[in-house]
Amino acid sequence: MTRLQELLNIDHPIIQAPMAGVQGSALAVAVSNAGGLGSLPCAMLAPEAMQKELAAIRAQTERPYNVNFFCHTPPAPDERREAGWRDALSPYYRELGIDPAGIPAGPGRRPFSAEAAELLETYRPPVVSFHFGLPSDELLARVRRWGAKVLASATTVDEGRWLAQRGVDVVIAQGVEAGGHRGMFLSDDLTTQVGTLALVRQLVKALDCPVVAAGGIADAQGVAAALALGAAGVQVGTAYLLCPEATTSAVHRRALKSEAARHTALTNLFTGRPARGIVNRLMRELQPMCPAAPAFPLATSAIAPLRAKAEAADSGDFSPLWSGQDASGCREIGASLLTRELARGCG
Template identity: 45%
Template structure:
């Protein structure tokens, strides 16, 4: 992978490709201590189940625990671990896949199929996520048995979202066919708006380093170029319904979603 990225590094003036490293810290004891001190009402895990000891400590601190599942098998493991609710993440969802068992390339169940299967397999509340952009998606999720919904991409067009101008422009230009799941940015499968880097690396997904080592090599590219070229290398995380984005304040969007979903 380092050899493959040499050309990009030369192009943007970064010099030699460095040795891969962990670019950001994982959830460790130090961060657990901070969470236990702050005692947030909700703690959500997306990259798999935490250790049983961590689950117990957080629950004793009064935190409600959520964890993402992309299959029924994962949902059952989450319930058995004592987590309070399960986020059923369909393949349509933007950003990183929450898969933690099996093969992410095979575990590609969509939200409409995943939610009712998880609802029938567990007894804890299920939160639908992936491809939900308006009240129709919310109503459909409730009809499938979900107790709630988790919406991400729809809020990226809100002025409160802290996204770069080039990121916002990429969202505006996206169509219903603009996203795909790629590993080239971080090493973990994630749904993004396709850009030059995604397209040129598409045939070399198997060469991507494990998460988060790939990120230490790929993410510096977007930070090394000026605004006019950043779109070539910036990961624009977005779900399949990105073309349905509506630009309004977060408050207005929430009110509209509630009204659209109906009673």
């Protein structure tokens, strides 16, 4: 039994990565009931929706589960930058018959807040994880008061040490192979980002707390490799995207099953922050990292109507097709079966 299993009271050292926008409680419940740690992403949930999902988890499992939040500082709106961003997207608005004047501005993602902490206290989830650093000391103390274990993502050794100094229970080593948003928070320099195996090895040497490997782990062999380098467990996201319990869109599912899934890149086009996804038309034509995109998460609102219009026509040209560098583990099987198959790599 690994330190992670003992700490979190789980049968398998497998954490299902929280994936906002492509899952709800159903995926988390299936993974937790299979002996792993299911995760509920809360960054895109309004309080009412969060409460509904938490109630669903409580009703369907007695096993430990994780709730995940972002910890970004919302940027001040920049009208000039927003206007420049919409100007860059104007050819696509014309092509799809969208009036940009009718597109409302919106945050797109919510950071952890006192309101969220108050709601969570009712349910007392056993594990709470954070992306983009940690919340304030006051909010973190509220989470700890009900006995929750705290997990947080690090993309560099410096970030891992920063988190450990603040007492997190588990550091998630997010390698550059991972799909979705980079958890980087001490620097926005993408040249600091390293591969999963290199990062895991360095963090295991640098920290006393358990380290979880995340990024590029698609099957039992990948699990075994991470554990062999000293990881106490793994976090897997992309492999779960084709499971029936996931809410992955039809265009996203098709992309994951296609040859296109072999070409991913880090892009800020969809939210304003680097995130790994399958390269599509928008990324090819505007370049994956575009300086015109507003700061996270303000880029989202201008893209939303393009995505909706294209997906209605069965196109993923303007969709964030999040995926890690290895989508080979994506299979249309139940999340519980996938969890057990991944666990075979634990020896």
